[in-house]
Amino acid sequence: MAERALEIRSESHTYPIYIAAGLRHQTADILKGLGKSTFSAVLIVTDETVGPLYAEEVAASFADEQPLYICTLAAGEQSKSMETYYELMTFALNCHLDRNSVIVALGGGVVGDAAGFAAATYMRGIDYVQMPTTLLAHDSSVGGKTGINHPLGKNLIGAFHPPAAVIYDTETLYTLPEKEWRSGLAEVIKHGWIQDPELLKVIKDQWLDLSAVPVDVLNDTIRQSIQVKAEIVQLDEREAGIRAFLNFGHTLGHAIEAEAGYGTLTHGEAVAIGMDFAMKLSGKVLGSSLDSEAYNEEMIRLGYDLTIPASCEPETLLAHMKRDKKAAEQKVRFVLLQEAGVPLVRPVEDDTILDLLKEEMTI
Ligand SMILES: NC(=O)c1ccc[n+]([C@@H]2O[C@H](COP(=O)([O-])OP(=O)(O)OC[C@H]3O[C@@H](n4cnc5c(N)ncnc54)[C@H](O)[C@@H]3O)[C@@H](O)[C@H]2O)c1
Numbered sequence: 150m151a152e153r154a155l156e157i158r159s160e161s162h163t164y165p166i167y168i169a170a171g172l173r174h175q176t177a178d179i180l181k182g183l184g185k186s187t188f189s190a191v192l193i194v195t196d197e198t199v200g201p202l203y204a205e206e207v208a209a210s211f212a213d214e215q216p217l218y219i220c221t222l223a224a225g226e227q228s229k230s231m232e233t234y235y236e237l238m239t240f241a242l243n244c245h246l247d248r249n250s251v252i253v254a255l256g257g258g259v260v261g262d263a264a265g266f267a268a269a270t271y272m273r274g275i276d277y278v279q280m281p282t283t284l285l286a287h288d289s290s291v292g293g294k295t296g297i298n299h300p301l302g303k304n305l306i307g308a309f310h311p312p313a314a315v316i317y318d319t320e321t322l323y324t325l326p327e328k329e330w331r332s333g334l335a336e337v338i339k340h341g342w343i344q345d346p347e348l349l350k351v352i353k354d355q356w357l358d359l360s361a362v363p364v365d366v367l368n369d370t371i372r373q374s375i376q377v378k379a380e381i382v383q384l385d386e387r388e389a390g391i392r393a394f395l396n397f398g399h400t401l402g403h404a405i406e407a408e409a410g411y412g413t414l415t416h417g418e419a420v421a422i423g424m425d426f427a428m429k430l431s432g433k434v435l436g437s438s439l440d441s442e443a444y445n446e447e448m449i450r451l452g453y454d455l456t457i458p459a460s461c462e463p464e465t466l467l468a469h470m471k472r473d474k475k476a477a478e479q480k481v482r483f484v485l486l487q488e489a490g491v492p493l494v495r496p497v498e499d500d501t502i503l504d505l506l507k508e509e510m511t512i
């Protein structure tokens with residue numbers, strides 16, 4: 150039986166996280182070990198890139214004990230939509246899933262968020278298991294945030310619904326294109342800046358070739374990065390306070406994703422730009438002396454482009470930020486850094502944000 154790498158104590162239950170190469174072949178055994186009676190049906194939700202690579206192998210781990218179905222979504226951010234959500238619910242109903250069924254989310258953060266939200270709302274909530282296949286999904290698969298986008302903003306429709314387990318087969322990551330490694334690494338870098346600067350050193354010293362990181366380095370980095378998220382979500386699952394630190398880089402990042410058009414930039418690319426902006430804002434608002442030059446240098450080494458897309462207007466970005474879930478009384482609230490590893494949340498004046506946006510976009 151696979152070893153539990155970590156355990157998350159959520160308000161409703163404690164769930165295991167398994168991290169190892171090859172776990173997809175043990176999916177059914179791991180599910181049996183969760184201590185539930187057999188699931189009445191299994192619905193694997195995946196996307197059209199991941200499905201052909203891994204869905205049959207996951208399905209093969211189940212020995213015809215219960216009906217098993219595979220629902221394949223279009224690949225990419227566009228699938229976090231109302232239309233796809235509705236199709237997913239119709240698919241589940243046509244398969245006669247009941248309250249003892251389980252959804253297996255096999256894919257990146259898009260599949261995890263969309264399938265998780267379907268699980269959160271199908272018959273008012275059924276079990277689901279996260280099987281992340283991207284580096285980015287080391288973040289999205291943990292903590293129970295599920296949801297879909299609205300044209301007016303990212304993840305504005307959703308629910309907190311922690312998974313029954315996270316099964317992370319890190320072997321599957323080696324079919325990712327380099328762009329997606331980079332996207333995922335942005336969330337590792339985020340965890341480094343908000344809580345564990347040692348992670349930044351690990352990336353600098355050990356992540357020399359983005360898509361050819363040895364599997365032991367990969368597993369250790371993922372575990373260390375999830376540890377940051379785990380500590381925070383266990384203290385504040387529903388984001389009454391410190392969970393907002395995990396939103397570092399997301400206030401502008403989400404605004405860019407929505408404004409540039411979902412899928413134009415990857416989530417991580419947008420968050421990388423957002424972290425750069427939040428660091429500069431930290432200097433202006435808090436007088437923090439963060440070494441943003443060094444941040445820029447390292448991000449350029451890793452191949453990030455930190456320019457805000459020219460198609461985005463500062464005023465429209467600001468309007469998006471005012472709809473962000475952290476905003477209160479029409480005031481944008483930013484996650485800023487006092488120093489590396491010391492985040493805080495502050496309301497910031499519209500003019501301060503607009504001035505810096507214009508400066509950055511040289512308007
Ligand atoms: N719920 C949360 O806490 C949380 C946290 C972070 C991000 N997110 C969300 O996650 C989403 C981004 O997730 P993502 O970056 O994984 O995007 P994604 O799911 O779209 O995956 C990126 C691309 O990689 C492909 N892919 C996935 N696995 C692959 C594999 N093993 N081999 C080859 N190709 C593969 C996918 O088909 C897709 O085209 C965003 O919507 C973001 O808002 C949620």
Ligand SMILES: O=C(O)C(=O)C[C@@H](O)[C@H](O)[C@H](O)COP(=O)(O)O
Binds near residue numbers: 292392393396
């Ligand atoms: O888990 C969290 O909390 C995070 O903020 C993690 C983020 O990386 C993630 O992108 C999350 O979906 C953003 O949350 P949102 O509440 O701003 O939609």
Ligand SMILES: [Zn+2]
Binds near residue numbers: 336399416
């Ligand atoms: Zn994120």
